[in-house]
Amino acid sequence: xxxxxxxxxxxxxxxxxxxxxxxxxxxxxxxxxxxxxxxxxxxxxxxxxxxxxxxxxxxxxxxxxxxxxxxxxxxxxxxxxxxxxxxxxxxxxxxxxxxxxxxxxxxxxxxxxxxx
Amino acid sequence: xxxxxxxxxxxxxxxxxxxxxxxxxxxxxxxxxxxxxxxxxxxxxxxxxxxxxxxxxxxxxxxxxxxxxxxxxxxxxxxxxxxxxxxxxxxxxxxxxxxxxxxxxxxxxxxxx
Numbered sequence: 001x002x003x004x005x006x007x008x009x010x011x012x013x014x015x016x017x018x019x020x021x022x023x024x025x026x027x028x029x030x031x032x033x034x035x036x037x038x039x040x041x042x043x044x045x046x047x048x049x050x051x052x053x054x055x056x057x058x059x060x061x062x063x064x065x066x067x068x069x070x071x072x073x074x075x076x077x078x079x080x081x082x083x084x085x086x087x088x089x090x091x092x093x094x095x096x097x098x099x100x101x102x103x104x105x106x107x108x109x110x111x112x113x114x115x116x
Numbered sequence: 117x118x119x120x121x122x123x124x125x126x127x128x129x130x131x132x133x134x135x136x137x138x139x140x141x142x143x144x145x146x147x148x149x150x151x152x153x154x155x156x157x158x159x160x161x162x163x164x165x166x167x168x169x170x171x172x173x174x175x176x177x178x179x180x181x182x183x184x185x186x187x188x189x190x191x192x193x194x195x196x197x198x199x200x201x202x203x204x205x206x207x208x209x210x211x212x213x214x215x216x217x218x219x220x221x222x223x224x225x226x227x228x229x
Binding site (some may be wrong): 004014040041043044047048055090092101102103104105106107108109110 | 146148149151153156157158159161164166202204206207208209216217218219221222223
């Protein structure tokens with residue numbers, strides 16, 4: 001059973017299009033994240049949700065809109081895609097509150113977005 | 117903002133050799149973690165450190181949380197081909213930063229068999 005699953009794994013699209021990436025976790029965690037990994041492999045947090053509530057919103061263009069319908073799902077919608085949006089997007093989840101073990105994230109396999 | 121300086125950037129070593137990599141920061145962290153990313157996969161947690169001065173082992177891996185809370189190292193003993201990948205350090209906290217996890221730039225490890 002996959003703990004954190006995201007779809008699609010690969011996405012190739014034209015500039016200006018709108019696309020979504022979906023993420024689901026079956027670990028019962030309260031917190032979910034979106035990270036962006038650029039071509040130099042640098043991992044940067046974009047958003048974090050705890051129990052459907054947005055708690056971290058980094059400096060990300062407002063073309064990126066996360067949505068958490070319930071605590072097991074966190075989707076990422078991107079409007080008007082640009083060349084610079086090409087990257088690997090990772091979803092992750094964690095159970096931090098009440099565990100005393102912050103930072104222990106479980107990552108999905110990533111969604112490679114290529115904007116042409 | 118918080119930044120982690122991870123070194124070396126990359127290593128190409130002979131199978132059987134020991135490996136050492138480290139991370140430093142000008143900020144204090146409450147938690148240091150080490151993740152490994154295999155090609156085409158997401159990062160996977162290797163070791164988490166929660167107390168300053170803590171030394172923890174996980175098989176051939178050993179990591180330490182620096183006493184100043186501003187640094188950590190990871191050692192891999194007797195490297196094998198499956199150790200290949202990108203190793204990331206990560207720091208978490210302090211509370212005024214919302215317990216946010218910050219990643220280093222990664223160390224790319226290649227192993228010659």
